[in-house]
Amino acid sequence: MAQGKGGVPGGPPTQVNKLDNMLGSLQSDLNKLGVQTVAKGVCGACCKPIVGQVVTAMGRTWHPEHFVCTHCQEEIGSRNFFERDGQPYCETDYHNLFSPRCYYCNGPILDKVVTALDRTWHPEHFFCAQCGSFFGPEGFHEKDGKAFCRKDYFDMFAPKCGGCARAILENYISALNSLWHPECFVCRECFTPFVNGSFFEHDGQPYCEVHYHERRGSLCSGCQKPITGRCITAMSKKFHPEHFVCAFCLKQLNKGTFKEQNDKPYCHGCFVKLFS
Structure with missing residues (x-):
């Protein structure tokens, strides 16, 4: 059975074949007229x-x-x-x-490209995953496959100071199960640095000796210095034994042999003379 060129059996020739036949006929006709086609x-x-x-x-x-x-x-x-x-x-x-595709928008990158984190990005789509800011000369920091500016990276992931709660970027002191900026590891009451690194701990915070005992209620009410040895408790206060004295004659008192007046201790003799 005959088949038309490039078509179905017995069917009409395709459009491409029609065009080829027309061009062939045109070339033949021009040749017959003496016009040479090259x-x-x-x-x-x-x-x-x-x-x-x-x-x-x-x-x-x-x-x-x-x-x-x-x-x-x-x-x-x-x-x-x-x-x-x-x-x-x-x-x-x-x-x-x-073309390489942008990791952020998945669109093709036609011009400038940023290559970072083993991915490609449009420059306008490579920014901090937290604040959306573009990266400056300091570059970026990577965490879990995401890029962060320096500030957000340290705010979110750097260890925090036990004193000021801000990120620790460089030197630090490790104490009391926390990390501290060196300038923040001071007495929490008077902010005095510790001599030779010696400090006292109360409720997880560092104190100098005086304020440690003040917080613990172990300062002598007579001399305002820490009590580290024997102690007398009287009038809801604490005293070095030698500092628990009559407020008038300054004679040392025993805990059970004093009189109290206006929150001050007196020996029996002075109390009688002053208040009887």
Whole structure:
């Protein structure tokens, strides 16, 4: 059974074959009239001679209607195109298929590119994951595959000072199960640095000796110095034994042999003389 060229058996020829037949007839008619037609090359797509318009690209010649995007098959014409593996692609398809993609928006990157964290980014889409700011000369810090500016990185992930609760960036002191800026590891009451690193702990905080005993209620009410040995408790206060004295004659008192007046202790004799 006969089959039309490039078509179904017995069916009409395709549009491409019609065009080829018309061009062949035209060339034959021109030859009969004595007009010599010279082929301008062989089409890189259909491998047939080109008599009319010709497209020259990629070191080859093409019928204009055959110079199409390898992906979408749209005629390229005078538009920009890209070559890959010897095949032409329109600009849109080339970027969609082969250009690096931005990790943030997943769009193709057509111009400048930032390469970081083993990924590619549009420059305008590479910013701090916390505050959205672009990175300055100090660059960025990485955590769990995300980029952070220096401030947010240390605010979020650096250890915090037991004194001021701000991030510790450089030198630190380790004490009381916490880390401290050196300038923050001082008495929590008077803010005095500790001599030779010696300090006292109360409720998880460092104190100098005086304020430690003040917080513990172990300062002598007579001399206002810490009580480290024997102690007398009287009038809801604490005293060195030698400092628990009569407020008038300054004679040392025993805990059970004093009189109290206006929150002061007196020996029996002075109390009788002063208040009887």
